[in-house]
Amino acid sequence: MSGLGLQALGIEWGTYVLVGSIFLLLLTGLPLAFVTGLVALGFTVGWFGPNAIPLVISRVYGFVTEYSLVAVPMFVFMASLLDRSGIAKDLFGGMRVLAGRMPGGVAIQTLVVAFFLATMSGIIGGEIVLLGILALPQMLRLGYDRKISIGVVCAGGSLGTMIPPSIVLIIYGLIASVSIADLFTAAFTPGTILMLLYVGYVLVRCIRDPSLAPAMPPVPPEERKTQRRDAIRSVLMPAMIALMVLGTIYTGVASVTEAASMGVAGVLVATLIRRELSLRLIHEACMQTITTCGMIVWIGIGAATLVGVYNLMGGNRFVSQTILSIDADPIYIIMVMQLILIVLGMFLDWIGIAMLTLPIFVPIVQQLGYSPIWFGILFCVNMQVSFLSPPFGPAAFYLKGVAPPEITLKDIFSSLLPFIVMQLIVLALILFFPDIAMWPLKL
Incomplete structure (x- = not known):
C-alpha cells in the first residue's frame, strides 16, 4: 500500500504531526469525535493510501459490536x-x-x-x-x-x-x-x-x-x-x-x-x-x-479509528520502546503516565483520553509486570482530577449552568483546589500502596 508521502516523515515525526494536528483542530472548536476521525482519515490516506480504509473500518466494527x-x-x-x-x-x-x-x-x-x-x-x-x-x-x-x-x-x-x-x-x-x-x-x-x-x-x-x-x-x-x-x-x-x-x-x-x-x-x-x-x-x-450515548459512541469511533491507524503506522511499538527505554524504576514510568493523563485531562474529555491512551499504556503496564486492574483504578482517580481541573474541568461548567448568576467560573475553580489536592493524595496512595485497591481481589 502506498500513501501520499507521509511515510517519509518516519514514525517519530509522524507522531508529532499527528498529535499537533489533533490540538490544532481542537482549537477550531470542532468536537473531539470529528477531530480524531478527520486526523485518522488523513493519516490513513496519507500514510497507506485509500486501500487501507477497510482495515480501519474493521476496528470500528469491533468497538461498536462489543457486548x-x-x-x-x-x-x-x-x-x-x-x-x-x-x-x-x-x-x-x-x-x-x-x-x-x-x-x-x-x-x-x-x-x-x-x-x-x-x-x-x-x-x-x-x-x-x-x-x-x-x-x-x-x-x-x-x-x-x-x-x-x-x-x-x-x-x-x-x-x-x-x-x-x-x-x-x-x-x-x-x-x-x-x-x-x-x-x-x-x-x-x-x-x-x-x-x-x-x-x-x-x-x-x-x-x-x-x-x-x-x-x-x-x-x-x-x-x-x-x-x-x-x-x-x-x-x-x-x-x-x-x-x-x-x-x-x-x-x-x-x-x-x-x-x-x-x-x-x-x-x-x-x-x-x-x-x-x-x-x-x-x-x-x-x-x-x-x-x-451518541456522544460516547461517536468519540469512541473516532478514537478507535485514530488508534487503529496509529498502530498500523507502528506507533504503539514506537511509544512502547520510548517509554520502556527510560532508565528508571518501573514505578517512575507509571508516574510519567499519570502525569501525561493529568495534563491531557486539562484539555480533553475522559472518553477521548481513554480511547487514545489506554490501547498504548495498558500493554506497557503489563510488560512492566503491573496489574491492569490496579492501573484502571489509577486511571479512574486521574479522571476524577480531570473533572475538576481548570481550564476545561467539566464539573465547573455543569455547575455553572444551574448556579446563581453571581457565582462565576473563577469562583468555582478556586473552590475546587482543595478537593483536587485530596484527589491527588488518593492517587498517590493507590500508586505507592496498591493493596488499598487490590485487597478484595486477594480474598
Missing part, C-alpha cells in the same frame, strides 16, 4: 430516570434530617447523597446538576461558606467516575480487556476513601470555624421523630436499588450488563410505586440516554 457496551445505555437510562423522578430529591431531604445538627451537616449529607447516587447510576454530569439544584441553594441560604458549598457539589457529583457502577470503569474494562466486575470490586475501597476524605475535610473546617457552616435550627422532639421515620423510608428505596445492582455483580449472580438492566427495572418499579411513572418521564429519559 459489554450495552451496559452503558442501561446505566445512563437509569441515571436519567433518577434525575427526573423524586427519588434523589427525597433522598437528599432524608439525609438532611439524619445529619441533624452535625457541624457542616448539610455539606456532609450532600457528599453522602452523591455517594448513594453514584452507586446507582455511574453518570457524573447529571449528579452535579442535580446537586447544584437541590443542595447548593440550600447551603447558600443557610449561610454556608461559598467555597465549601461549591466544592462539595462538584467533588461529590464527580464521585460517579470512581464508584461502581462507573461508566469510566466499564469503558476501561472494554479497552483493556479485563474483568469489569474485578474493576468494580477494586474501585469501591478507593472511592469510599475519597468520599471520607472529603467528609473529613468539611468536618475539620467546620469544627475549627463554625461560622463556615451555621447549625440547623432545632426541631421539636415530636416533629423530629416523624421526620426521622420519613427520612429512613426515603433512604431505603435508593439503598435497595444500589444493593440490587452492585450485590448481583459482586456475588456473581449477574454480569455488569445484566445488573444494569436490573437497575433500570428497579428504578422503573420505584417510580411506579411512587406514582411518578409516565410516558413523558420515559420519553425525556430516553432522549437524554440517546444524546449521552
Whole structure:
C-alpha cells in the first residue's frame, strides 16, 4: 500500500504531526469525535493510501459490536430516570434530617447523597446538576461558606467516575480487556476513601470555624421523630436499588450488563410505586440516554479509528520502546503516565483520553509486570482530577449552568483546589500502596 508521502516523515515525526494536528483542530472548536476521525482519515490516506480504509473500518466494527457496551445505555437510562423522578430529591431531604445538627451537616449529607447516587447510576454530569439544584441553594441560604458549598457539589457529583457502577470503569474494562466486575470490586475501597476524605475535610473546617457552616435550627422532639421515620423510608428505596445492582455483580449472580438492566427495572418499579411513572418521564429519559450515548459512541469511533491507524503506522511499538527505554524504576514510568493523563485531562474529555491512551499504556503496564486492574483504578482517580481541573474541568461548567448568576467560573475553580489536592493524595496512595485497591481481589 502506498500513501501520499507521509511515510517519509518516519514514525517519530509522524507522531508529532499527528498529535499537533489533533490540538490544532481542537482549537477550531470542532468536537473531539470529528477531530480524531478527520486526523485518522488523513493519516490513513496519507500514510497507506485509500486501500487501507477497510482495515480501519474493521476496528470500528469491533468497538461498536462489543457486548459489554450495552451496559452503558442501561446505566445512563437509569441515571436519567433518577434525575427526573423524586427519588434523589427525597433522598437528599432524608439525609438532611439524619445529619441533624452535625457541624457542616448539610455539606456532609450532600457528599453522602452523591455517594448513594453514584452507586446507582455511574453518570457524573447529571449528579452535579442535580446537586447544584437541590443542595447548593440550600447551603447558600443557610449561610454556608461559598467555597465549601461549591466544592462539595462538584467533588461529590464527580464521585460517579470512581464508584461502581462507573461508566469510566466499564469503558476501561472494554479497552483493556479485563474483568469489569474485578474493576468494580477494586474501585469501591478507593472511592469510599475519597468520599471520607472529603467528609473529613468539611468536618475539620467546620469544627475549627463554625461560622463556615451555621447549625440547623432545632426541631421539636415530636416533629423530629416523624421526620426521622420519613427520612429512613426515603433512604431505603435508593439503598435497595444500589444493593440490587452492585450485590448481583459482586456475588456473581449477574454480569455488569445484566445488573444494569436490573437497575433500570428497579428504578422503573420505584417510580411506579411512587406514582411518578409516565410516558413523558420515559420519553425525556430516553432522549437524554440517546444524546449521552451518541456522544460516547461517536468519540469512541473516532478514537478507535485514530488508534487503529496509529498502530498500523507502528506507533504503539514506537511509544512502547520510548517509554520502556527510560532508565528508571518501573514505578517512575507509571508516574510519567499519570502525569501525561493529568495534563491531557486539562484539555480533553475522559472518553477521548481513554480511547487514545489506554490501547498504548495498558500493554506497557503489563510488560512492566503491573496489574491492569490496579492501573484502571489509577486511571479512574486521574479522571476524577480531570473533572475538576481548570481550564476545561467539566464539573465547573455543569455547575455553572444551574448556579446563581453571581457565582462565576473563577469562583468555582478556586473552590475546587482543595478537593483536587485530596484527589491527588488518593492517587498517590493507590500508586505507592496498591493493596488499598487490590485487597478484595486477594480474598
